[in-house]
Amino acid sequence: MRNVLTIAQRELVAYFTSPMAYVAMLFFLGVCGLIFVLSTSMQMPKADMSGMFHSMIFLSLLMCPVITMGLIAQETNSGTYEMLMTRPVRDVEVILGKYLGAAALYLIIILITFEFPIIFEAFGAPDWGMTLTGYLGIVLAGLAFLAVGVFTSSLTSNQIAAWLMGTFLLLFFWLVGWLGYGGGGLLGDLAKSLSAYESFGDFEKGIIDGKNLLYFITLAGFFLFLAVRSLESRRTV
Protein backbone atom coordinates (compact mmCIF):
# COMPACT_ATOMS: atom_id res chain seq x y z
CA MET A 1 0.00 0.00 0.00
CA ARG A 2 2.88 2.32 0.82
CA ASN A 3 4.33 1.74 -2.65
CA VAL A 4 0.95 2.50 -4.24
CA LEU A 5 0.78 5.84 -2.44
CA THR A 6 4.41 6.66 -3.26
CA ILE A 7 3.80 6.10 -6.96
CA ALA A 8 0.43 7.89 -6.89
CA GLN A 9 1.99 10.89 -5.21
CA ARG A 10 4.76 11.06 -7.80
CA GLU A 11 2.25 10.91 -10.64
CA LEU A 12 0.06 13.61 -9.16
CA VAL A 13 3.05 15.91 -8.63
CA ALA A 14 4.27 15.14 -12.16
CA TYR A 15 0.87 16.21 -13.57
CA PHE A 16 1.31 19.60 -11.98
CA THR A 17 4.99 20.05 -12.87
CA SER A 18 4.18 19.31 -16.49
CA PRO A 19 1.57 21.16 -18.57
CA MET A 20 -0.75 18.13 -18.40
CA ALA A 21 -2.81 19.15 -15.35
CA TYR A 22 -3.26 22.68 -16.61
CA VAL A 23 -4.15 21.67 -20.15
CA ALA A 24 -6.69 19.13 -18.87
CA MET A 25 -8.21 21.72 -16.53
CA LEU A 26 -8.31 24.37 -19.21
CA PHE A 27 -10.08 22.00 -21.58
CA PHE A 28 -12.55 20.54 -19.12
CA LEU A 29 -13.36 23.60 -17.04
CA GLY A 30 -13.23 25.91 -20.06
CA VAL A 31 -15.78 23.95 -22.05
CA CYS A 32 -17.92 23.31 -18.97
CA GLY A 33 -17.92 27.02 -18.19
CA LEU A 34 -18.89 27.87 -21.73
CA ILE A 35 -21.78 25.43 -21.67
CA PHE A 36 -22.84 26.78 -18.27
CA VAL A 37 -22.92 30.33 -19.59
CA LEU A 38 -24.76 29.36 -22.76
CA SER A 39 -27.34 27.23 -20.95
CA THR A 40 -28.10 29.85 -18.30
CA SER A 41 -28.46 32.67 -20.81
CA MET A 42 -31.31 30.93 -22.59
CA GLN A 43 -34.79 32.39 -22.25
CA MET A 44 -36.05 29.94 -19.65
CA PRO A 45 -32.95 28.76 -17.79
CA LYS A 46 -33.32 25.88 -15.37
CA ALA A 47 -31.35 26.38 -12.18
CA ASP A 48 -30.12 22.80 -11.90
CA MET A 49 -27.35 20.58 -13.16
CA SER A 50 -29.37 18.21 -15.31
CA GLY A 51 -28.16 19.80 -18.53
CA MET A 52 -24.58 20.10 -17.34
CA PHE A 53 -24.00 16.42 -16.57
CA HIS A 54 -24.73 15.49 -20.12
CA SER A 55 -21.83 17.61 -21.35
CA MET A 56 -19.57 16.80 -18.45
CA ILE A 57 -19.67 13.05 -18.96
CA PHE A 58 -18.77 13.36 -22.62
CA LEU A 59 -15.93 15.76 -21.80
CA SER A 60 -14.72 13.21 -19.24
CA LEU A 61 -14.75 10.55 -21.89
CA LEU A 62 -12.53 12.73 -24.06
CA MET A 63 -10.26 13.89 -21.24
CA CYS A 64 -9.59 10.62 -19.40
CA PRO A 65 -7.48 8.95 -22.10
CA VAL A 66 -5.43 12.16 -22.33
CA ILE A 67 -4.72 12.10 -18.59
CA THR A 68 -3.69 8.45 -18.66
CA MET A 69 -1.94 8.17 -22.02
CA GLY A 70 1.52 8.87 -20.64
CA LEU A 71 1.34 6.91 -17.40
CA ILE A 72 3.13 3.82 -18.65
CA ALA A 73 3.78 4.57 -22.33
CA GLN A 74 5.95 7.54 -21.38
CA GLU A 75 8.01 5.46 -18.95
CA THR A 76 8.51 2.76 -21.55
CA ASN A 77 9.56 5.31 -24.12
CA SER A 78 12.02 7.18 -21.92
CA GLY A 79 13.49 4.06 -20.32
CA THR A 80 12.50 4.94 -16.75
CA TYR A 81 10.30 1.85 -16.91
CA GLU A 82 13.30 -0.42 -16.40
CA MET A 83 14.34 1.31 -13.20
CA LEU A 84 10.79 1.29 -11.86
CA MET A 85 10.23 -2.39 -12.59
CA THR A 86 13.54 -3.54 -11.06
CA ARG A 87 12.64 -2.03 -7.69
CA PRO A 88 10.99 -4.29 -5.12
CA VAL A 89 7.51 -3.26 -6.25
CA ARG A 90 4.73 -5.57 -7.44
CA ASP A 91 3.21 -5.02 -10.88
CA VAL A 92 -0.20 -4.50 -9.31
CA GLU A 93 1.23 -1.78 -7.06
CA VAL A 94 2.61 0.04 -10.10
CA ILE A 95 -0.76 -0.08 -11.87
CA LEU A 96 -2.77 0.94 -8.80
CA GLY A 97 -0.33 3.74 -7.96
CA LYS A 98 -0.53 5.23 -11.41
CA TYR A 99 -4.29 4.78 -11.52
CA LEU A 100 -4.67 6.49 -8.17
CA GLY A 101 -2.50 9.41 -9.31
CA ALA A 102 -4.68 9.90 -12.38
CA ALA A 103 -7.84 9.49 -10.30
CA ALA A 104 -6.64 12.19 -7.92
CA LEU A 105 -6.19 14.65 -10.78
CA TYR A 106 -9.61 13.73 -12.14
CA LEU A 107 -11.26 14.24 -8.76
CA ILE A 108 -9.58 17.64 -8.35
CA ILE A 109 -10.95 18.77 -11.71
CA ILE A 110 -14.43 17.46 -10.94
CA LEU A 111 -14.34 19.11 -7.53
CA ILE A 112 -13.74 22.49 -9.17
CA THR A 113 -16.92 22.10 -11.24
CA PHE A 114 -18.82 22.12 -7.97
CA GLU A 115 -18.92 25.88 -8.42
CA PHE A 116 -21.84 25.40 -10.83
CA PRO A 117 -24.37 23.89 -8.38
CA ILE A 118 -23.23 26.44 -5.80
CA ILE A 119 -24.02 29.26 -8.23
CA PHE A 120 -27.38 27.63 -8.93
CA GLU A 121 -28.04 27.54 -5.19
CA ALA A 122 -27.60 31.32 -5.07
CA PHE A 123 -30.21 31.87 -7.78
CA GLY A 124 -32.72 29.12 -7.20
CA ALA A 125 -33.32 25.89 -5.43
CA PRO A 126 -31.51 23.08 -7.26
CA ASP A 127 -32.39 19.52 -6.39
CA TRP A 128 -29.34 18.53 -4.34
CA GLY A 129 -30.23 14.87 -4.32
CA MET A 130 -30.19 14.80 -8.06
CA THR A 131 -27.05 16.90 -8.22
CA LEU A 132 -25.11 14.62 -5.91
CA THR A 133 -26.34 11.50 -7.69
CA GLY A 134 -25.20 13.01 -10.97
CA TYR A 135 -21.80 13.72 -9.48
CA LEU A 136 -21.58 10.16 -8.21
CA GLY A 137 -22.18 9.03 -11.79
CA ILE A 138 -19.56 11.41 -13.15
CA VAL A 139 -16.98 10.18 -10.63
CA LEU A 140 -17.74 6.47 -11.11
CA ALA A 141 -17.79 6.71 -14.89
CA GLY A 142 -14.55 8.73 -14.85
CA LEU A 143 -12.83 6.14 -12.67
CA ALA A 144 -13.86 3.45 -15.16
CA PHE A 145 -12.68 5.57 -18.11
CA LEU A 146 -9.30 6.11 -16.43
CA ALA A 147 -8.87 2.35 -15.95
CA VAL A 148 -9.40 1.84 -19.67
CA GLY A 149 -6.78 4.52 -20.32
CA VAL A 150 -4.26 2.94 -17.92
CA PHE A 151 -4.68 -0.33 -19.79
CA THR A 152 -4.08 1.17 -23.24
CA SER A 153 -1.08 3.08 -21.91
CA SER A 154 0.46 -0.23 -20.81
CA LEU A 155 0.23 -1.64 -24.33
CA THR A 156 2.60 0.67 -26.14
CA SER A 157 5.52 3.04 -25.81
CA ASN A 158 3.72 5.60 -27.94
CA GLN A 159 1.51 8.05 -26.04
CA ILE A 160 -0.51 9.02 -29.10
CA ALA A 161 -1.27 5.38 -29.81
CA ALA A 162 -2.28 4.88 -26.18
CA TRP A 163 -4.58 7.90 -26.37
CA LEU A 164 -6.19 6.80 -29.65
CA MET A 165 -6.77 3.26 -28.44
CA GLY A 166 -8.23 4.55 -25.18
CA THR A 167 -10.56 6.97 -26.94
CA PHE A 168 -11.63 4.29 -29.37
CA LEU A 169 -12.43 1.81 -26.59
CA LEU A 170 -14.37 4.41 -24.62
CA LEU A 171 -16.36 5.52 -27.67
CA PHE A 172 -17.19 1.88 -28.21
CA PHE A 173 -18.53 1.53 -24.66
CA TRP A 174 -20.36 4.82 -25.06
CA LEU A 175 -22.05 4.05 -28.37
CA VAL A 176 -22.52 0.29 -28.21
CA GLY A 177 -25.99 0.70 -26.68
CA TRP A 178 -27.31 2.22 -29.87
CA LEU A 179 -27.12 -1.18 -31.50
CA GLY A 180 -29.79 -2.25 -29.00
CA TYR A 181 -32.32 0.24 -30.33
CA GLY A 182 -32.01 -0.98 -33.89
CA GLY A 183 -32.41 -4.74 -33.48
CA GLY A 184 -33.53 -5.65 -30.01
CA GLY A 185 -33.56 -9.29 -29.00
CA LEU A 186 -30.80 -10.95 -27.02
CA LEU A 187 -27.98 -9.19 -28.84
CA GLY A 188 -29.71 -5.87 -28.42
CA ASP A 189 -30.04 -6.39 -24.67
CA LEU A 190 -26.41 -7.40 -24.45
CA ALA A 191 -25.39 -4.25 -26.33
CA LYS A 192 -27.46 -2.12 -23.97
CA SER A 193 -26.03 -3.77 -20.88
CA LEU A 194 -22.50 -3.07 -22.12
CA SER A 195 -23.29 0.57 -22.71
CA ALA A 196 -21.75 3.21 -20.48
CA TYR A 197 -24.24 5.69 -21.86
CA GLU A 198 -27.20 3.65 -20.61
CA SER A 199 -25.62 3.10 -17.21
CA PHE A 200 -24.82 6.75 -16.78
CA GLY A 201 -28.28 7.79 -17.88
CA ASP A 202 -29.88 6.71 -14.60
CA PHE A 203 -27.43 8.69 -12.47
CA GLU A 204 -28.26 11.74 -14.52
CA LYS A 205 -31.94 11.29 -13.73
CA GLY A 206 -31.11 11.01 -10.04
CA ILE A 207 -31.46 7.25 -9.77
CA ILE A 208 -28.88 5.14 -7.97
CA ASP A 209 -29.24 1.60 -9.25
CA GLY A 210 -27.01 -1.22 -7.98
CA LYS A 211 -26.69 -2.61 -11.49
CA ASN A 212 -25.17 0.68 -12.69
CA LEU A 213 -22.77 0.90 -9.76
CA LEU A 214 -21.72 -2.65 -10.51
CA TYR A 215 -21.29 -1.80 -14.19
CA PHE A 216 -18.72 0.93 -13.66
CA ILE A 217 -16.91 -0.88 -10.86
CA THR A 218 -16.66 -3.99 -13.01
CA LEU A 219 -15.43 -1.98 -15.98
CA ALA A 220 -12.71 -0.35 -13.87
CA GLY A 221 -11.70 -3.62 -12.22
CA PHE A 222 -11.60 -5.51 -15.49
CA PHE A 223 -9.34 -3.02 -17.25
CA LEU A 224 -7.04 -2.63 -14.25
CA PHE A 225 -6.71 -6.40 -14.19
CA LEU A 226 -5.85 -6.38 -17.89
CA ALA A 227 -3.27 -3.65 -17.28
CA VAL A 228 -1.57 -5.73 -14.58
CA ARG A 229 -1.54 -8.73 -16.91
CA SER A 230 -0.09 -6.53 -19.61
CA LEU A 231 2.86 -5.57 -17.35
CA GLU A 232 3.36 -9.19 -16.32
CA SER A 233 3.41 -10.34 -19.92
CA ARG A 234 6.07 -7.76 -20.73
CA ARG A 235 8.42 -9.45 -18.32
CA THR A 236 8.25 -12.67 -20.27
CA VAL A 237 8.95 -11.24 -23.74
Add this chain to the structure above:
Amino acid sequence: MIEVEGLTKYYGPHPAIMDVSFNVQAGEVVAFLGPNGAGKTTCMRILTGFMPASAGSAKIAGFDVMEQSLEARRQIGYLPEHAALYRDMRVRQYLRFAGKLQGMGRVELHDRMDLVLEKCGLAERADQIIGTLSRGYRQRVGIAQALLHDPQVMILDEPTIGLDPNQIREVRELIKSLAGNHTVMLSTHILPEAQMTCERVIIINQGKVVATDTTAALTHQARDAETMMFRVAKDDASIPTVLRELADVKAVRPVKGDPGAYQVETQIGCDCRPDVARAIVDKGWGLLELRPLEMTLEDVFHELTTELEGES
Protein backbone atom coordinates in the same frame (compact mmCIF):
# COMPACT_ATOMS: atom_id res chain seq x y z
CA MET B 1 26.71 -13.25 -3.35
CA ILE B 2 25.80 -13.54 -7.03
CA GLU B 3 25.41 -17.10 -8.28
CA VAL B 4 24.61 -17.66 -11.91
CA GLU B 5 24.08 -21.15 -13.27
CA GLY B 6 23.52 -22.05 -16.91
CA LEU B 7 21.67 -18.85 -17.74
CA THR B 8 20.21 -18.81 -21.25
CA LYS B 9 17.97 -16.25 -22.89
CA TYR B 10 16.37 -16.48 -26.29
CA TYR B 11 14.90 -13.55 -28.19
CA GLY B 12 12.83 -15.53 -30.65
CA PRO B 13 15.04 -18.24 -32.11
CA HIS B 14 18.19 -16.23 -31.50
CA PRO B 15 20.04 -16.78 -28.20
CA ALA B 16 21.28 -13.56 -26.59
CA ILE B 17 23.16 -15.48 -23.92
CA MET B 18 23.95 -19.16 -23.87
CA ASP B 19 24.68 -21.23 -20.76
CA VAL B 20 26.30 -18.40 -18.78
CA SER B 21 27.62 -19.41 -15.34
CA PHE B 22 29.68 -17.50 -12.83
CA ASN B 23 29.95 -16.58 -9.17
CA VAL B 24 30.74 -13.32 -7.48
CA GLN B 25 31.91 -13.36 -3.86
CA ALA B 26 30.75 -10.86 -1.24
CA GLY B 27 32.72 -7.61 -1.35
CA GLU B 28 34.20 -8.26 -4.77
CA VAL B 29 34.22 -5.79 -7.64
CA VAL B 30 33.85 -7.69 -10.87
CA ALA B 31 33.76 -6.42 -14.42
CA PHE B 32 31.56 -7.94 -17.03
CA LEU B 33 33.57 -7.37 -20.14
CA GLY B 34 32.54 -7.88 -23.71
CA PRO B 35 32.08 -6.17 -27.04
CA ASN B 36 28.79 -4.44 -27.78
CA GLY B 37 26.00 -6.94 -28.26
CA ALA B 38 27.76 -9.70 -26.32
CA GLY B 39 24.82 -10.16 -23.94
CA LYS B 40 25.98 -8.08 -20.96
CA THR B 41 22.79 -6.05 -20.64
CA THR B 42 20.59 -9.12 -21.13
CA CYS B 43 22.44 -10.86 -18.33
CA MET B 44 22.09 -7.88 -16.00
CA ARG B 45 18.40 -7.49 -16.79
CA ILE B 46 17.84 -11.08 -15.76
CA LEU B 47 19.82 -10.58 -12.55
CA THR B 48 17.76 -7.52 -11.65
CA GLY B 49 14.47 -9.29 -12.32
CA PHE B 50 13.52 -7.08 -15.27
CA MET B 51 13.07 -10.12 -17.51
CA PRO B 52 13.10 -13.86 -16.91
CA ALA B 53 15.67 -16.24 -18.32
CA SER B 54 14.68 -18.92 -20.81
CA ALA B 55 16.70 -21.48 -18.86
CA GLY B 56 19.10 -21.62 -15.93
CA SER B 57 18.98 -19.91 -12.56
CA ALA B 58 20.44 -16.89 -10.83
CA LYS B 59 20.61 -16.07 -7.14
CA ILE B 60 21.29 -12.74 -5.46
CA ALA B 61 22.32 -13.06 -1.80
CA GLY B 62 20.68 -16.48 -1.78
CA PHE B 63 17.37 -15.33 -3.30
CA ASP B 64 16.35 -16.75 -6.65
CA VAL B 65 15.72 -13.85 -9.04
CA MET B 66 12.69 -15.55 -10.53
CA GLU B 67 11.17 -17.46 -7.61
CA GLN B 68 11.84 -14.82 -4.94
CA SER B 69 11.94 -11.82 -7.23
CA LEU B 70 10.89 -9.15 -4.71
CA GLU B 71 13.37 -10.34 -2.08
CA ALA B 72 16.16 -10.50 -4.64
CA ARG B 73 15.31 -7.04 -5.98
CA ARG B 74 15.44 -5.66 -2.45
CA GLN B 75 19.13 -6.60 -2.24
CA ILE B 76 20.11 -4.84 -5.45
CA GLY B 77 21.07 -1.32 -6.41
CA TYR B 78 20.77 -1.14 -10.17
CA LEU B 79 22.00 1.43 -12.64
CA PRO B 80 20.58 0.52 -16.05
CA GLU B 81 22.31 1.42 -19.28
CA HIS B 82 21.67 5.12 -20.09
CA ALA B 83 20.27 5.72 -16.59
CA ALA B 84 16.87 7.12 -17.50
CA LEU B 85 15.48 9.37 -14.77
CA TYR B 86 12.29 11.36 -14.36
CA ARG B 87 13.44 14.62 -15.90
CA ASP B 88 10.76 16.71 -14.23
CA MET B 89 11.82 15.84 -10.67
CA ARG B 90 14.43 17.46 -8.48
CA VAL B 91 17.45 15.38 -7.44
CA ARG B 92 16.49 15.09 -3.77
CA GLN B 93 12.83 14.52 -4.61
CA TYR B 94 13.76 11.75 -7.02
CA LEU B 95 16.08 10.07 -4.53
CA ARG B 96 13.36 10.21 -1.88
CA PHE B 97 10.97 8.53 -4.32
CA ALA B 98 13.56 5.84 -5.14
CA GLY B 99 14.36 5.24 -1.47
CA LYS B 100 10.72 4.88 -0.48
CA LEU B 101 10.14 2.29 -3.18
CA GLN B 102 13.20 0.43 -1.91
CA GLY B 103 11.41 0.20 1.42
CA MET B 104 13.46 2.74 3.35
CA GLY B 105 11.93 4.34 6.40
CA ARG B 106 11.73 8.10 6.91
CA VAL B 107 14.61 8.26 9.41
CA GLU B 108 16.86 5.96 7.41
CA LEU B 109 16.15 7.94 4.25
CA HIS B 110 16.97 11.18 5.99
CA ASP B 111 20.25 9.80 7.32
CA ARG B 112 21.42 8.27 4.06
CA MET B 113 20.35 11.13 1.79
CA ASP B 114 23.04 13.66 2.67
CA LEU B 115 25.71 10.98 2.87
CA VAL B 116 24.95 9.68 -0.61
CA LEU B 117 24.57 13.16 -2.11
CA GLU B 118 27.97 14.00 -0.68
CA LYS B 119 29.58 10.78 -1.84
CA CYS B 120 28.31 11.21 -5.39
CA GLY B 121 29.28 14.88 -5.56
CA LEU B 122 25.68 16.02 -5.80
CA ALA B 123 25.39 18.06 -2.62
CA GLU B 124 25.27 21.35 -4.51
CA ARG B 125 22.83 20.07 -7.12
CA ALA B 126 20.40 18.45 -4.70
CA ASP B 127 17.57 20.84 -5.50
CA GLN B 128 18.13 21.13 -9.21
CA ILE B 129 15.66 19.70 -11.72
CA ILE B 130 17.13 16.52 -13.21
CA GLY B 131 16.27 17.56 -16.77
CA THR B 132 18.57 20.57 -16.44
CA LEU B 133 21.58 18.56 -15.23
CA SER B 134 24.47 17.66 -17.53
CA ARG B 135 24.98 14.07 -18.64
CA GLY B 136 27.67 13.53 -16.04
CA TYR B 137 25.55 14.75 -13.16
CA ARG B 138 22.59 12.70 -14.30
CA GLN B 139 24.83 9.64 -14.29
CA ARG B 140 25.78 10.48 -10.72
CA VAL B 141 22.11 10.67 -9.76
CA GLY B 142 21.78 7.21 -11.31
CA ILE B 143 24.61 5.93 -9.15
CA ALA B 144 23.23 7.74 -6.10
CA GLN B 145 19.83 6.03 -6.44
CA ALA B 146 21.56 2.65 -6.73
CA LEU B 147 23.61 3.37 -3.63
CA LEU B 148 20.94 5.06 -1.52
CA HIS B 149 19.45 2.05 0.24
CA ASP B 150 22.91 0.62 0.96
CA PRO B 151 22.30 -2.56 -1.05
CA GLN B 152 24.43 -5.65 -0.67
CA VAL B 153 24.77 -5.98 -4.42
CA MET B 154 25.25 -3.22 -6.95
CA ILE B 155 24.75 -3.89 -10.63
CA LEU B 156 26.00 -1.09 -12.85
CA ASP B 157 25.46 -1.30 -16.59
CA GLU B 158 28.09 0.78 -18.39
CA PRO B 159 28.50 3.26 -15.53
CA THR B 160 30.96 5.56 -17.30
CA ILE B 161 29.37 5.72 -20.73
CA GLY B 162 28.89 9.23 -22.06
CA LEU B 163 31.04 10.91 -19.43
CA ASP B 164 34.04 13.14 -20.02
CA PRO B 165 37.52 11.96 -18.92
CA ASN B 166 37.44 13.74 -15.58
CA GLN B 167 34.01 12.42 -14.74
CA ILE B 168 35.08 8.93 -15.78
CA ARG B 169 37.94 9.11 -13.34
CA GLU B 170 35.65 10.27 -10.54
CA VAL B 171 33.11 7.53 -11.19
CA ARG B 172 35.85 4.89 -11.24
CA GLU B 173 37.19 6.16 -7.93
CA LEU B 174 33.69 6.02 -6.53
CA ILE B 175 33.23 2.43 -7.68
CA LYS B 176 36.58 1.40 -6.24
CA SER B 177 35.61 2.89 -2.90
CA LEU B 178 32.55 0.60 -2.83
CA ALA B 179 34.65 -2.58 -2.76
CA GLY B 180 34.50 -4.47 0.52
CA ASN B 181 31.19 -3.01 1.70
CA HIS B 182 29.30 -3.84 -1.47
CA THR B 183 29.44 -6.56 -4.05
CA VAL B 184 29.74 -4.72 -7.33
CA MET B 185 29.23 -6.03 -10.81
CA LEU B 186 29.76 -3.56 -13.60
CA SER B 187 29.64 -4.04 -17.32
CA THR B 188 31.93 -2.32 -19.73
CA HIS B 189 33.46 -2.68 -23.13
CA ILE B 190 36.37 -0.46 -22.13
CA LEU B 191 39.31 -2.61 -21.12
CA PRO B 192 41.38 -0.17 -19.07
CA GLU B 193 38.26 0.47 -17.04
CA ALA B 194 37.97 -3.18 -16.08
CA GLN B 195 41.66 -3.29 -15.31
CA MET B 196 41.53 -0.16 -13.19
CA THR B 197 38.43 -0.76 -11.12
CA CYS B 198 38.09 -4.51 -10.76
CA GLU B 199 40.00 -7.39 -9.25
CA ARG B 200 38.31 -9.87 -11.51
CA VAL B 201 36.82 -9.89 -14.99
CA ILE B 202 34.29 -12.09 -16.67
CA ILE B 203 34.77 -11.91 -20.42
CA ILE B 204 31.68 -12.60 -22.45
CA ASN B 205 31.44 -12.84 -26.20
CA GLN B 206 28.50 -13.77 -28.40
CA GLY B 207 26.49 -14.74 -25.36
CA LYS B 208 29.07 -17.08 -23.88
CA VAL B 209 31.55 -16.68 -21.06
CA VAL B 210 34.97 -17.11 -22.65
CA ALA B 211 37.16 -16.38 -19.62
CA THR B 212 36.84 -15.52 -15.98
CA ASP B 213 39.82 -14.75 -13.80
CA THR B 214 41.74 -11.99 -12.09
CA THR B 215 43.08 -9.35 -14.44
CA ALA B 216 46.67 -10.32 -13.54
CA ALA B 217 46.15 -14.02 -14.16
CA LEU B 218 44.44 -13.39 -17.47
CA THR B 219 47.24 -11.32 -18.88
CA HIS B 220 49.73 -13.89 -17.65
CA GLN B 221 47.87 -16.97 -18.78
CA ALA B 222 47.36 -15.85 -22.34
CA ARG B 223 50.98 -15.42 -23.21
CA ASP B 224 53.08 -18.42 -24.09
CA ALA B 225 56.34 -16.47 -24.45
CA GLU B 226 58.09 -13.46 -22.96
CA THR B 227 58.41 -10.65 -25.43
CA MET B 228 60.60 -7.58 -25.54
CA MET B 229 61.22 -4.93 -28.11
CA PHE B 230 64.38 -2.99 -28.93
CA ARG B 231 65.37 -0.20 -31.25
CA VAL B 232 68.75 0.35 -32.86
CA ALA B 233 70.27 3.41 -34.56
CA LYS B 234 71.85 1.48 -37.45
CA ASP B 235 69.46 -1.03 -38.95
CA ASP B 236 71.21 -4.12 -40.27
CA ALA B 237 69.88 -7.04 -42.29
CA SER B 238 71.86 -9.52 -40.19
CA ILE B 239 70.20 -8.54 -36.90
CA PRO B 240 67.58 -11.38 -36.80
CA THR B 241 70.07 -14.10 -37.68
CA VAL B 242 72.69 -12.94 -35.21
CA LEU B 243 70.25 -12.66 -32.30
CA ARG B 244 68.51 -15.92 -32.96
CA GLU B 245 71.75 -17.71 -32.16
CA LEU B 246 71.50 -16.54 -28.54
CA ALA B 247 70.31 -19.13 -26.03
CA ASP B 248 66.53 -19.04 -25.20
CA VAL B 249 65.64 -16.68 -28.06
CA LYS B 250 62.76 -18.13 -30.03
CA ALA B 251 62.07 -15.53 -32.68
CA VAL B 252 63.17 -12.10 -33.83
CA ARG B 253 60.93 -10.02 -36.06
CA PRO B 254 61.22 -6.47 -37.35
CA VAL B 255 58.28 -4.26 -36.36
CA LYS B 256 56.35 -3.41 -39.50
CA GLY B 257 56.55 0.19 -40.62
CA ASP B 258 59.09 1.12 -37.97
CA PRO B 259 62.66 0.63 -39.28
CA GLY B 260 65.19 -0.18 -36.59
CA ALA B 261 62.59 -1.63 -34.20
CA TYR B 262 62.43 -5.38 -33.48
CA GLN B 263 60.39 -7.74 -31.33
CA VAL B 264 62.11 -10.63 -29.64
CA GLU B 265 60.31 -13.66 -28.25
CA THR B 266 62.15 -15.73 -25.67
CA GLN B 267 61.48 -18.80 -23.55
CA ILE B 268 59.02 -18.15 -20.77
CA GLY B 269 60.54 -17.44 -17.36
CA CYS B 270 63.91 -16.16 -18.54
CA ASP B 271 65.06 -12.61 -18.97
CA CYS B 272 67.41 -12.38 -21.95
CA ARG B 273 67.70 -8.61 -21.95
CA PRO B 274 71.38 -8.52 -20.83
CA ASP B 275 72.39 -11.00 -23.55
CA VAL B 276 70.49 -9.17 -26.25
CA ALA B 277 71.92 -5.83 -25.15
CA ARG B 278 75.48 -7.17 -25.09
CA ALA B 279 75.12 -8.65 -28.57
CA ILE B 280 73.83 -5.37 -30.03
CA VAL B 281 76.54 -3.29 -28.37
CA ASP B 282 79.25 -5.73 -29.51
CA LYS B 283 78.12 -5.40 -33.12
CA GLY B 284 78.03 -1.62 -32.81
CA TRP B 285 74.40 -1.23 -34.03
CA GLY B 286 73.76 1.50 -31.51
CA LEU B 287 71.16 0.42 -28.91
CA LEU B 288 68.54 3.15 -28.41
CA GLU B 289 65.80 1.38 -26.48
CA LEU B 290 65.14 -2.00 -24.88
CA ARG B 291 62.03 -2.91 -22.90
CA PRO B 292 59.88 -5.91 -22.04
CA LEU B 293 56.46 -6.10 -23.67
CA GLU B 294 53.63 -6.90 -21.30
CA MET B 295 50.63 -8.50 -22.84
CA THR B 296 47.75 -6.18 -22.00
CA LEU B 297 44.24 -7.18 -21.13
CA GLU B 298 43.39 -5.66 -24.46
CA ASP B 299 45.48 -8.29 -26.26
CA VAL B 300 43.93 -11.04 -24.18
CA PHE B 301 40.49 -9.74 -24.91
CA HIS B 302 41.18 -9.46 -28.60
CA GLU B 303 42.61 -12.95 -28.69
CA LEU B 304 39.72 -14.51 -26.78
CA THR B 305 36.94 -12.78 -28.63
CA THR B 306 38.31 -13.29 -32.12
CA GLU B 307 39.37 -16.90 -31.51
CA LEU B 308 35.80 -17.79 -30.79
CA GLU B 309 34.56 -16.15 -33.95
CA GLY B 310 37.00 -18.27 -35.93
CA GLU B 311 35.64 -21.46 -34.40
CA SER B 312 31.98 -20.82 -35.00
